Each structure stands twice: as structure tokens, then as C-alpha cells.
Amino acid sequence: MTLPVHHRPTRLLERTFPTLSWGEPAASEIDDLFERMGRFLEAASMAPTVSGIWSPLADMHETDDAYVVEAELPGIKREDIDVEVSGRELYVTGEFKEREREGVLRRGTRRTGRFEYRALLPVEVKAEEVKANLADGVLTVTVPKTQAAKPRHVEITEA
Structure with missing residues (x-):
């Protein structure tokens, strides 16, 4: 959600x-x-949804060969994230576990608990070739397009 x-x-x-x-x-x-x-x-803007599941901030852009999703997941461990591709849908789910603290928490604005990011991709993709990388709190998922999805230049001939 974007706020003014x-x-x-x-x-x-x-x-x-x-x-x-x-x-x-x-x-x-x-x-x-x-x-x-x-x-x-x-x-x-910091609160989870009614169901208690929150969605990370993410960008998706398209290259000639793939769709690339970059999701902000600072402080979340690789083993606490699950990435799945089914048909044309990409699911990124997981959990940010709240750590134990000493003392009294006076203000908490960091999201914790279950999270979910879903994206419907415009075309069929190569699910078996999807790659995911977590670096500096940003999860980058690269979803290659199928051959049919790639743009192809068609030469026009004279009759």
C-alpha cells in the first residue's frame, strides 16, 4: 500500500x-x-492483513528472456523462505520469526509472522529453470520464459 x-x-x-x-x-x-x-x-501501513499474513514490498520487471522479481525480506533467513512456481503463478511464502529480547519492547514497527507474495505471470514459464537468490535482504527470483513467449522478429517479404 502506498501512502501519501x-x-x-x-x-x-x-x-x-x-x-x-x-x-x-x-x-x-x-x-x-x-x-x-x-x-x-x-x-x-505496517500492520499485517486481517488474516495475519503480510506481503513484502516487491518489484517485478520483464527482460527478453525472463521475469525478475525482487522482494524485500530483510532479516529473514534463506531456510525460512519458500519459492514455488505453478503454471503461470509465482508464490513466495515464509515466516519472519520474532527474536527474543531482553527488557520491554517500547515500540515495534517491524513485521513478523507469516508472509506471502503472489504474482500471476503473463505467459507460461520454464518452472524447472527458476532461480532464486537472497543477498542483502533482497530475494531475487528469475523466472525464464518459454520459447513461445520470447518476442521474435518476423521478416516481411515481397509477393
Whole structure:
């Protein structure tokens, strides 16, 4: 989910409203509402879905030979990730296990638990030749296209 960036150089109380004569209490309540909504949107963007499964941020791009998916999975071990290709679907699933900590956690914004990324590929692919690599917290999955999926230049002849 992409959220808009909220730039607020001044507080609502410092703005002037020439046609409205809001008093201090009303403007203060609205300003407080803006603050709470900002915190809510920030927390919602980090929260798992209703089912408790979250989806990692990922990009998919196409080359002449393959589809390449790059998914952000920082801190997740290779053995905790599963990559499957079935027909035209790519599934990346796994779990980010929360580590034990000493003391009291005061604020937690890192996602933990089960995750899932699904992509429907436009054409049939060579499932047996799919490669996956995890480096620097980024999982790169390369899914080769079948021969029929590759673009081919057709020469036009005169009749």
C-alpha cells in the first residue's frame, strides 16, 4: 500500500482562516485529530492483513528472456523462505520469526509472522529453470520464459 506524504510546515493553529472564526478549542481539536490520523495511517501501513499474513514490498520487471522479481525480506533467513512456481503463478511464502529480547519492547514497527507474495505471470514459464537468490535482504527470483513467449522478429517479404 502506498501512502501519501504529508508535509505540514505549520500547525493548524498557526494558520489564518479569514472567513472562519474558529476559537482555540476547535482548532486544537482538529489539530489533534490530524496528529492521531497520521499515527493511525503510519501504524496501518505496517500492520499485517486481517488474516495475519503480510506481503513484502516487491518489484517485478520483464527482460527478453525472463521475469525478475525482487522482494524485500530483510532479516529473514534463506531456510525460512519458500519459492514455488505453478503454471503461470509465482508464490513466495515464509515466516519472519520474532527474536527474543531482553527488557520491554517500547515500540515495534517491524513485521513478523507469516508472509506471502503472489504474482500471476503473463505467459507460461520454464518452472524447472527458476532461480532464486537472497543477498542483502533482497530475494531475487528469475523466472525464464518459454520459447513461445520470447518476442521474435518476423521478416516481411515481397509477393
